[in-house]
Amino acid sequence: MTSPRPAGGPAVFRDAWGIPHLWAGSAGELAFLQGRNAAIDRSWQIELERRRSEGRTAEILGPDGLHWDRFARQAQLDDTARRCFDALDDGTRLWCQSYVDGINSALDDGLRGGPEFDAAAASPEPWNPWTPMGVFLVQHILFSTFPNKLFRAHVAATLGPDAVEFFSIEAPVWSGSNAWAVHGSRTVSGAPLIAGDPHRLLELPGVYQQVRLACPEFDAVGLAFPGVPGLPHFGQNSKAAWAITNAMADYQDLYVEELRRDAGVGTVEARGPLGWEPVAVRRETIGVRGGVAEEIEVLETARGPVIAGVPDTETQRTPDDGGFERVLSLRIPARAEARLGFEALLPLLRSRSVDDVETALAAWVEPVNSVIAADSAGSVRHFLAGVVPRRNPENRKLPVPAWSAGHQWDGRVDLPRREVPGLAVSANDRAAAGGAAGDGNGVGMEFAPPHRARRITELLEVGRALGVGDMLAIHTDTLLGSLPPFRALLDSLNPDDVGPGSAALSAEAARLRERLLAWDGRMDARSRDAGLFAAWRGAFVRRLATHPVLAPLAAPHGYSPLFGPWLSVVSRAGFAVETLLARGSELGIDLKTEAAAALEDASRLPETDWGTKHTLLPIHALPGNLETELSGAAMSGVELSGIELSGDTNCVLSMESLPGVEDRSFRGSVARYVWDLADRRNSRWIVPFGASGRPGSRHFADQLPLWAAGELAQIETDWDTLVPEEFTTGPVTTEAPGRTS
Numbered sequence: 001m002t003s004p005r006p007a008g009g010p011a012v013f014r015d016a017w018g019i020p021h022l023w024a025g026s027a028g029e030l031a032f033l034q035g036r037n038a039a040i041d042r043s044w045q046i047e048l049e050r051r052r053s054e055g056r057t058a059e060i061l062g063p064d065g066l067h068w069d070r071f072a073r074q075a076q077l078d079d080t081a082r083r084c085f086d087a088l089d090d091g092t093r094l095w096c097q098s099y100v101d102g103i104n105s106a107l108d109d110g111l112r113g114g115p116e117f118d119a120a121a122a123s124p125e126p127w128n129p130w131t132p133m134g135v136f137l138v139q140h141i142l143f144s145t146f147p148n149k150l151f152r153a154h155v156a157a158t159l160g161p162d163a164v165e166f167f168s169i170e171a172p173v174w175s176g177s178n179a180w181a182v183h184g185s186r187t188v189s190g191a192p193l194i195a196g197d198p199h200r201l202l203e204l205p206g207v208y209q210q211v212r213l214a215c216p217e218f219d220a221v222g223l224a225f226p227g228v229p230g231l232p233h234f235g236q237n238s239k240a241a242w243a244i245t246n247a248m249a250d251y252q253d254l255y256v257e258e259l260r261r262d263a264g265v266g267t268v269e270a271r272g273p274l275g276w277e278p279v280a281v282r283r284e285t286i287g288v289r290g291g292v293a294e295e296i297e298v299l300e301t302a303r304g305p306v307i308a309g310v311p312d313t314e315t316q317r318t319p320d321d322g323g324f325e326r327v328l329s330l331r332i333p334a335r336a337e338a339r340l341g342f343e344a345l346l347p348l349l350r351s352r353s354v355d356d357v358e359t360a361l362a363a364w365v366e367p368v369n370s371v372i373a374a375d376s377a378g379s380v381r382h383f384l385a386g387v388v389p390r391r392n393p394e395n396r397k398l399p400v401p402a403w404s405a406g407h408q409w410d411g412r413v414d415l416p417r418r419e420v421p422g423l424a425v426s427a428n429d430r431a432a433a434g435g436a437a438g439d440g441n442g443v444g445m446e447f448a449p450p451h452r453a454r455r456i457t458e459l460l461e462v463g464r465a466l467g468v469g470d471m472l473a474i475h476t477d478t479l480l481g482s483l484p485p486f487r488a489l490l491d492s493l494n495p496d497d498v499g500p501g502s503a504a505l506s507a508e509a510a511r512l513r514e515r516l517l518a519w520d521g522r523m524d525a526r527s528r529d530a531g532l533f534a535a536w537r538g539a540f541v542r543r544l545a546t547h548p549v550l551a552p553l554a555a556p557h558g559y560s561p562l563f564g565p566w567l568s569v570v571s572r573a574g575f576a577v578e579t580l581l582a583r584g585s586e587l588g589i590d591l592k593t594e595a596a597a598a599l600e601d602a603s604r605l606p607e608t609d610w611g612t613k614h615t616l617l618p619i620h621a622l623p624g625n626l627e628t629e630l631s632g633a634a635m636s637g638v639e640l641s642g643i644e645l646s647g648d649t650n651c652v653l654s655m656e657s658l659p660g661v662e663d664r665s666f667r668g669s670v671a672r673y674v675w676d677l678a679d680r681r682n683s684r685w686i687v688p689f690g691a692s693g694r695p696g697s698r699h700f701a702d703q704l705p706l707w708a709a710g711e712l713a714q715i716e717t718d719w720d721t722l723v724p725e726e727f728t729t730g731p732v733t734t735e736a737p738g739r740t741s
Contacts, residue, residue: 005214006719012037013722017713018691018699021212021722027346028098030215031229035102038209039124042226042693044116045205046103046135047124049227053134054078059287060120066294067562069286074298075330076305077137078130083338085130092343093129099229100127114694120289133340135227139207140367145396146252146330147566148446150308152398153254154557154567157311159550164397166583167576176448176654176668177245179370180456180474181424184378184677188467191678192374194241195471196426197669198223198233199654204618204640205693205700208234208671210685212717218349221680221715223671226693230345233369234673236683239352240375241675244385245426247433249368250444251388253331254399255303255407256310258324270301271324273405277302303402304331310399311558328399333365333387336409341365341386354381358417361385368415368443370426370433376677382424383417384433388443396445413442423460427452449578451481451650459652468682471674474652476710482650483521485581486537489595490517505596508603512536523648525611534613534648534663535605537577539598541660544580545573547594549587574659611644613663614655616708618689640701643708653710672712684712 006013006023010033013021020037024030038046051057055072057065072078085093104126106112112124152164179196187193200207208223213231222235233244258271259279268279280300287293299306310326334340347360357373358381368386389409394400400407416434426432428448459474460466495510505513512532519529544550553569565571573580584591618640645665647653655668669688676682688707692699706713716722 005216005219012725013719014725015716015722017210017703018697019210019212019716020691021214021716021719023214023719025215027215027217027349028095030213031095031098032102032105034211034213034224034229035099036106037102037211038224038226039103039106040111041691042205042209043106043112043124044114045693046227047112047117047122049135049138050125050127050131052077052138053081053131055284055286058291059289060122062289063291066286066288067560070294070296071307071560071562072138073284073286073296074305074307075141076298076300076335077141078134080332080335081130081132081134081137081340082128084133084334084340084342087338089343092346095346096132096229096342097129099132100129103127103227115696132228133342136225136232136340136342137334139225141332143246143367144252145250145444145446146254147563149254149398150557150559150563151566151572154311154559155553156398158552158555163587166579166587167572176452176649176656177428178452178456178652178654179243179245179372179426180460181243181372181374181380181382181420182460182466182471183380183420183422186422186460186466187678188465189676189678190378191376191676192241192378192380193466193468193471193677194236194243194372194374194675195474195673196243196245196372197475197654197672198245199656199668200670201667202616202618202665202670202688204620204689206670206687206689208687210671210687210691213349220349221683221685221717223673223685223687229342230349232345232348234671235348236675236677236680237349237351238376238680240354240357240373241677242348242351242357242371242373243673243675244369244371245432246428247368247370247384247386248428248430248444248447249384249386249388249433250396251333251366251368251386253303253389253391253395253409255301255329255331255402256399257301257303257306257327257329257402259299259327260324268299270329271403272302273403273408299327301329301402303329304335305329308559311556329402331409333389336389337365337387339363339365344385353377354379357381358383358385370428372420372424372426374675374677380420380424381417382420382426382432384415384443386415388413388415415443423457425453425456425460427456429453449482449650452652452654455479455481455652468674468676468684472684472710472712475669475672475712476646477652478522478524478646478648480521480523480533480648480651482578483533485578486533487517487521489581489591493592493596493599506600506603509596509599512599512603523610523614523646523651523653525609525614525644525646527610528607530610530648531608531613532602534610534657534659536598536602538660538663539601540595541574541577542570543594543598543601544577544584544589545570545660547589549589568661570660571658574661577659609644610648611646614645614648614657615664616641616643616645616688617662617664617666619666640704643704645708646710669707672707674712680715680717683715685715686712 010024022033055069176199182193184191212221220237222231269276306327308328341364343363344360351357353375354373364385374380390411430447433443495505523530645655647655649656655665674684689701690699
């Protein structure tokens with residue numbers, strides 16, 4: 001049993017990993033304490049996220065921050081956050097204010113700062129009440145689909161509209177999250193289990209912070225976003241648990257806007273469904289460290305903020321309208337409805353059943369999540385939470401005309417839900433988005449391939465009762481789900497004659513083919529054959545990307561370099577390779593010839609284990625040369641560079657590489673967890689680095705060896721085994737109301 005809760009006022013305890021366990025006498029005091037702790041443990045991280053939300057990173061990072069700052073200002077992230085905060089109910093607004101008061105108290109008490117601030121010659125600044133909502137928007141504004149629509153627009157403009165479907169990647173860019181639940185009827189304890197791992201950029205420090213939040217109303221452990229109150233995505237209290245994956249829903253639209261200007265009075269109008277409409281216009285200045293400040297124009301139409309121009313379109317004339325320019329506006333639910341979903345966060349912590357979890361998340365807006373919830377009474381439920389606008393299906397594919405009445409939003413899509421009598425698996429796949437009711441077409445267009453979901457289901461259906469140990473083993477499964485079409489292509493090659501106009505395979509290439517056909521398909525770090533497969537796959541993707549049919553895509557796309565990852569031809573060919581394997585011949589690509597040539601390319605490369613190439617590539621945004629200093633430094637005796645990793649894109653252990661571009665993994669499991677509803681002492685968690693965001697702390701990267709080895713740490717719940725931290729809090733000026741029925 002968990003030891004009695006602490007007596008007295010707000011207190012901070014630490015476990016052996018330095019993870020904060022926070023106790024307070026009320027939910028409002030606890031929010032204050034969580035904000036204060038985030039400001040102390042993750043000071044530079046939350047400062048950078050705040051500046052991202054305000055479009056002010058160039059002030060400390062220099063010109064490298066300009067691309068983001070332009071976008072953040074034009075997309076009006078900070079203003080959207082403020083609108084969402086102002087629209088909150090009183091209780092949620094006060095609770096969020098308490099969190100911000102905690103952050104600002106750490107600043108007032110001189111508890112922020114660190115080497116990053118010193119290197120940037122910068123200081124942390126006070127937060128606004130709405131800043132946490134801006135931080136959350138920063139994490140998710142590029143999380144959905146609108147950058148994919150930019151790429152499809154580039155394909156349509158370059159290769160023609162019919163070519164878009166060949167890049168329909170039932171393998172969207174950078175999807176790898178898993179979550180699954182086992183009903184108590186299939187577990188050793190008789191109570192449900194939930195497990196999984198979210199996938200994001202491997203930022204240092206990590207995007208998730210392990211934390212315990214306890215007060216008389218609830219006692220929850222989980223993963224928090226530093227700078228955001230509560231446990232929005234992953235948590236377990238004494239009665240209920242929840243976890244999410246990206247539902248891959250399409251809820252962001254790009255509109256092609258036609259603008260006309262009256263230079264005499266400085267007004268701008270946009271052509272809408274009913275004619276010309278006024279456009280909100282203002283100018284803002286972006287400060288640049290070591291450079292010249294930049295002034296930008298910020299425009300917003302009735303659809304949303306203008307974020308880009310339409311490439312390769314000069315000012316045009318029509319008989320009726322005179323001259324106009326074409327730009328792209330972005331419409332998202334959070335700005336359209338002035339709601340982000342923070343009303344769900346406090347009720348989520350208070351949840352005591354799956355009904356409570358679902359009721360709390362009924363207020364959720366974006367991103368749209370695939371939620372798995374369970375409770376100690378034995379119920380398991382799988383449902384989608386968020387807002388998907390109802391509109392023309394064409395909106396999901398490409399930017400659509402702003403002046404078309406048939407492309408405007410009209411209500412919202414009903415999202416699926418289902419009770420789970422056995423197993424629930426969600427891995428960014430189409431079936432998870434559709435639940436039991438359909439194939440997900442009402443929610444989105446592109447989903448992850450079913451490989452990970454099928455493999456997790458296979459590993460769960462073993463015909464015996466399952467325990468925590470079984471969940472841990474699933475996390476580290478390295479079988480490559482996308483191998484069959486590659487193997488079929490290799491098998492179709494005749495080593496002596498690979499097709500018209502092609503030379504026979506060399507002896508070296510033929511031997512490589514035989515080895516790959518005999519390989520077991522596991523992307524283990526110590527596997528030489530996995531390394532050979534990755535070398536051949538990379539060579540094949542590069543040949544596809546430079547094939548004369550696709551080569552025109554390398555022409556300048558005209559969009560901001562910020563969107564470069566979504567518009568890289570080699571990257572897109574790598575992510576769409578399964579579609580291209582199935583349909584590339586329709587484009588006129590001789591797949592056998594390209595595969596054989598890639599075998600020749602790979603056979604000339606040195607043989608290495610997969611892990612030699614597939615190493616950890618952490619991302620740490622720093623000014624000056626501090627990033628170089630950190631990347632070569634050992635933290636807590638743990639070296640941050642050269643960590644060999646098993647797994648790959650389309651493995652359950654989805655430590656992603658970028659075929660044809662980068663074998664190192666800069667995106668992968670940013671946390672792993674197991675929630676045991678029978679006894680929370682059996683629950684487990686891990687993050688890639690550590691609890692502290694302060695370089696030099698012994699907890700900066702002390703979890704890295706366990707994470708790299710696929711191990712998880714036990715969650716400590718006994719207060720008397722934790723170490724109290726000396727702490728004096730300032731006054732809590734606001735209080736969240738108690739639970740209401």
